[in-house]
Amino acid sequence: MDELELLKKDWNKNGSKYPKLSYDEIYKMILKKSSSIVKWIFIISLLEFVFWTLISFVLKDTKMFEDVEHLNMNHILIPMTIISYIILIYFFYLFYKNYRNIASTDSTKRLMENILKTRRTVKYYVGFNLIALVIGTFISLFYVLKHDENMLSQVQQASANGEVFKIYAIYILVTLLLLAIMVGILLLFYWLVYGILLKRLNKNYRELKKLEV
Amino acid sequence: MNKELEHSFVELLEKHQNIVHKVCRLYTNNYDAHNDLFQEITIQLWKAYPKFRGDAKFSTWMYRVGLNTAITLYRKSKRRVNTQGFDEIQFKISAEDYDDTEEQQLKLLYKAVHQLNDIEKALVFLYLEDKNYKEISETMGISEVNARVKMNRVKTKLRTILNP
Numbered sequence: 001m002d003e004l005e006l007l008k009k010d011w012n013k014n015g016s017k018y019p020k021l022s023y024d025e026i027y028k029m030i031l032k033k034s035s036s037i038v039k040w041i042f043i044i045s046l047l048e049f050v051f052w053t054l055i056s057f058v059l060k061d062t063k064m065f066e067d068v069e070h071l072n073m074n075h076i077l078i079p080m081t082i083i084s085y086i087i088l089i090y091f092f093y094l095f096y097k098n099y100r101n102i103a104s105t106d107s108t109k110r111l112m113e114n115i116l117k118t119r120r121t122v123k124y125y126v127g128f129n130l131i132a133l134v135i136g137t138f139i140s141l142f143y144v145l146k147h148d149e150n151m152l153s154q155v156q157q158a159s160a161n162g163e164v165f166k167i168y169a170i171y172i173l174v175t176l177l178l179l180a181i182m183v184g185i186l187l188l189f190y191w192l193v194y195g196i197l198l199k200r201l202n203k204n205y206r207e208l209k210k211l212e213v
Numbered sequence: 214m215n216k217e218l219e220h221s222f223v224e225l226l227e228k229h230q231n232i233v234h235k236v237c238r239l240y241t242n243n244y245d246a247h248n249d250l251f252q253e254i255t256i257q258l259w260k261a262y263p264k265f266r267g268d269a270k271f272s273t274w275m276y277r278v279g280l281n282t283a284i285t286l287y288r289k290s291k292r293r294v295n296t297q298g299f300d301e302i303q304f305k306i307s308a309e310d311y312d313d314t315e316e317q318q319l320k321l322l323y324k325a326v327h328q329l330n331d332i333e334k335a336l337v338f339l340y341l342e343d344k345n346y347k348e349i350s351e352t353m354g355i356s357e358v359n360a361r362v363k364m365n366r367v368k369t370k371l372r373t374i375l376n377p
Contacts, residue, residue, distance in 0.1 A: 003375065004340065004368060006315065007322045011235075011341040018234035021251075026230070027223045029252050030259040037285070115285065201285060207332040 037197055038118055042095040044193055045125065049088055073143055080139070084132055091128070094121045115205045119198060126190045130183055137182075141175045222262050225271050226255065232275050233258075235342070239334050240283040242327055250283060257282045277352050280338065284331045325374040333367045340364060 098118045144151055145168065158167040226233075233254050237247045258278050265274050326337055339349045350360040 003318070003322055003371065004337075006318060007326070008341050008343070010319050012343070018231055018238075021227070021230055023223055023227050026226050026255060027219070029255040030219070030223070032252060032256065036253065036257075036282075203330075207330055 036099075037201055038095075038099045041118065041122060041194065041197055042092070042099045044197075045092060045095050049092070072147070073140070076139060076143070080136065087128060091121070091125050095125075115201050119201065119205075122194050122198060126187075126194065129190075130186060133182060133186065134179065137175060137179050141172070145171065218262070222259060226258065226275075229272050229275055232272060232342075233279055236279040236283055236338065239326065239338050240331070254279045254282045273348070273352070276339070276342070276344075280335045280352065284335060321375060322371075325371050328374055329367065329370065333370065336360070336364055336367050337371075 098114065098121055101114050101117075145155075151171075155164060155167060158164050233251055234247075236254065237250045241247045241250050258275065261278050265271070326334065329337065335353065336349065339352060344352070346357050346360045346364075349364070350357040353360065355363070
């Protein structure tokens with residue numbers, strides 16, 4: 001193609017047109033921070049973790065927390081919290097590893113594999129958070145229905161009127177509704193935050209993939 | 214990281230910095246974005262440097278890391294707003310009295326290249342850098358035949374952009 005040859009000629013004679021950075025200027029650059037997508041995924045996941053931890057501290061003295069305390073659920077809640085924290089820390093480690101790996105990739109093929117890996121990690125991370133929310137909600141619901149005094153007296157009253165099924169159904173339906181709303185909000189949040197970050201990665205992954213075929 | 218490594222890296226990069234400038238030229242079209250991408254590539258090169266074993270030439274290795282950074286790691290979405298480039302702006306001013314000089318043709322060509330996607334730009338970049346298909350295939354991690362086919366498609370696409 002003649003046009004590309006013309007471009008090539010111009011391209012190569014332009015060598016002197018580029019800025020010439022000094023040793024010091026380049027040296028300063030390697031001390032600066034990077035702005036890469038994968039690094040932001042890592043940072044945002046950390047911020048999110050801090051956010052939820054802070055929320056749980058803020059809620060500690062509220063009435064809701066006292067109610068939970070009242071339920072004597074600690075033998076379930078504490079192990080659950082510990083397990084979820086261990087899993088979360090593992091996820092941070094994975095995000096960090098993805099970041100380190102991608103940052104120093106020098107072949108397009110490996111880059112593709114790493115993009116895939118990052119995408120998978122984000123998917124698992126979102127999945128884990130949603131599943132943890134659902135499981136936590138169901139365990140709490142079960143516990144309230146079985147052990148909460150308030151609840152038990154309500155059930156007793158209802159059974160006297162022959163409405164046990166109704167009261168259980170109401171509690172379960174309300175919980176399911178609230179859960180659906182929470183899952184919806186979380187999904188929207190993840191879609192906004194990680195979806196936008198992953199968009200460019202995905203687009204270029206598809207392009208790289210096309211090259212492979 | 215030790216000082217000696219830093220020193221050797223900065224010295225090599227200073228010598229070969231034109232490669233990075235050229236990548237920036239294709240992937241950005243204003244001064245600020247150019248500098249941002251240059252810095253990002255520098256950081257990525259520095260991070261990858263301990264893994265650089267010298268079995269490839271430093272410049273060849275720079276092509277790979279530089280292109281990969283431009284393709285994948287760099288966040289440029291927010292900089293895309295209002296990034297009319299020098300080439301493009303100049304083109305608009307003079308397009309009214311268009312004549313078929315080489316200069317005009319070049320501006321149109323650069324404008325067309327800027328419309329390609331990130332991967333296609335990488336192919337054009339390596340082509341402009343006078344790399345043969347073997348080198349292109351190694352840098353992009355695809356087969357030589359594939360590189361040839363893709364390059365032909367990019368040429369066709371460029372032609373379509375130039376003569377709609």
